[in-house]
Amino acid sequence: MTDRAGSVTKPRAKAGQKEARRPRATVRDQADVLGVLGVLKVATATQIMRLVRPHLSDNKAIRNALLVLQADKLVVAAGSTAGPAGKFGAPDRRGEPSQKLWGLTPAGLESAAEKLGRDPELMGGRARGAGAGGAPHAMAVNHTIVAFTCGGTLPGSPAGIGSIDCWRTEVPHPLTSSGKRNVRSDAVFQDKAAGVPLLMVEVDRATESVHVLADKVGAYADFYARRVRDPALPPSSGRGRIGHVDTVPFWETLYRCAGAPAHRRTGAPA
Known part of the structure; x- marks a missing residue:
């Protein structure tokens, strides 16, 4: 509502009712939530908690941070893991209960990029509409x-490696210079400190045929076999040939920090 001067005023609570309080959340919680959603694009509060607050058993602090960010128009409720009623039906009473899904707004994506220290072109899209159907594939990737980050939950299970900052999701890798053909990785992990300079992850939910999976494996082989002229070399009128001393594997130009041996980066013979 507005007053006589036209200023926006807060609506008053009705008699006998208490005013709704804005949820409280620390700046750190809000920043960490934005960072996780900047990578996963759509996630539940529990998934976010496990990645940034694994010592907690209740996701209330994360839910409060999400509500504050929602009020600030940085995140948006994006459906639930049960999917729309009538399409997926009620969640299995014997399984995990349905959980709300959260995603980023355009402003939230920009804030997440700043938090992660990534260029906007590396952030990808917002996975808009993914939560409408329960986002089963996104949940499997999450x-x-x-599991990679937190490790196993049973006694004696290996510890996790890396952090959410080491991941990117839905990453396209062009197979040709035109970019019309590409192989899209479900996730890419990089953590040189953990001894993993580059790992491309595919999550299979048994929803694709063997032929489709075989084609994707072949596409990865084509991607790793592709060579281009070393962009670190000065401009030249000549064009490097496959296997030529002036060419390097194309994937190394995308992941310069992957820790590839120096002789391969420069194109010198092994």
Whole structure:
């Protein structure tokens, strides 16, 4: 509502009712939530908690941060893991209960890029509409990233490696110079400190045929076999040939920090 001067005023609570309080959340919690959603694009509060607050058993702090960010128009409720009623039906009463899905707004994506220290072109899209159907594939990818990062839950299970900052999701890798053909990785992990300079992850939910999977493996082979002229060399009128001393594997130009041997980066013979 507005007053006589036209200023926006806060609506008053009705008699006998208490005013709704704005949820409280620390700046750190809000920043960490934005960072996780900047990578996963769509996630539940519990998944976010496991990645940035694994010592907690209740996701209330994360939910409060999400509500504050929602009020600031940085995140948006994006459906639930049960999917729309009538399409996926009620969640299995014996399984995990349905959980709300959260995603980023355009402003939230910009804030997440700033938090992660990434260029906007590396952030990808917002996975808009992914939560409308329960986002089963995104949830499977998220669970995979959580497992890598947090490790096993049973006694004696290996510890996790890396952090959410080491991941990117839905990363396209062009197979040709035109970019019309590409192989899209479900996730890419890089953590040289953990001894993993580059790992491309595919999550299979048994929803694709063997032929489709075989084609994707072949596409990865084509991607790793592709060579281009070393962009670190000065401009030249000549064009490097496959296997020529002036060419390097194309994937190394995309992942310069992957820790590839120096002789391969410069194109010198092994």
